[in-house]
Amino acid sequence: MIRAILLTVLVVVFFYIVWINNIFAPHAEYEIPEEHEKIIMDVKYAKEGRELFIQNCAACHSVRYDSLYPSSIQANPILQSLQEKYGKVLPNDIYQAVFANDLNTLKESFGKVPPDLSTSYLVKGPGYLYNFILKPQEILPGTTMPPVMTGRPEETAKIVAYLKSVAEPPPEEKSKRKVMGVVTIGYFIVMGVLIWLWRDRILKRIGLH
Ligand code: HEC
Incomplete structure (x- = not known):
């Protein structure tokens, strides 16, 4: 009887943690104004966010899951022939080997290759992304990522909506x-x-x- 009760309690606690209150999930330490949180959570902004991403971020960043690559790579005809061979999402090792020159040029300019953002939403969460993209220096002092979205919080939220749509x-x-x-x-x-x-x-x- 005691064993049955203990087991039941364990099962309830397990599902409570997994479903209702996941204490292992990253905690929201970064604030998002409510109207922008709504934009991030609404898939209908993802398309506009993709355009904004291409305009403001794609010079440096790739989103491999969505076959978006840094501008210099996107302009390279080799990319298309590789995509015909391997499918739209290129294997990471092939990508890094073939475009080593472009990636090294980016590395020279910024001290590191600007990271691929395919899974950034899952890894960093909406709060971090929104605040980092809006004011990189404040969130990550010393970062070489330039503040390209200063004073454009709504468009920043749309970009995060796009990153969410790619990751999920x-x-x-x-x-x-x-x-x-x-x-x-x-x-x-x-x-x-x-x-x-x-x-x-x-x-x-x-x-x-
Ligand atoms: C001129 C190049 C450049 C542009 C344009 C740029 N970034 Fe970055 N970004 C970087 C570099 C370099 C880093 C690595 C910074 C570091 O680790 O210090 C970075 C890092 C990031 C990170 C990861 C931050 C972290 O905590 O690791 C995210 C997310 C990001 N950028 C999003 C964006 C978005 C969204 C845009 C467009 C609004 C954008 N970036 C535009 C160069 C750029």
């Missing part, structure tokens, strides 16, 4: 996964109950009772 599965895929998750857990619960109800019979049948 599209909404229909997300709801499909949610349904799959619920079905899987439901299956385990039903099977668990059935096994519990029939435990005597099962134990007898395998000769343990």
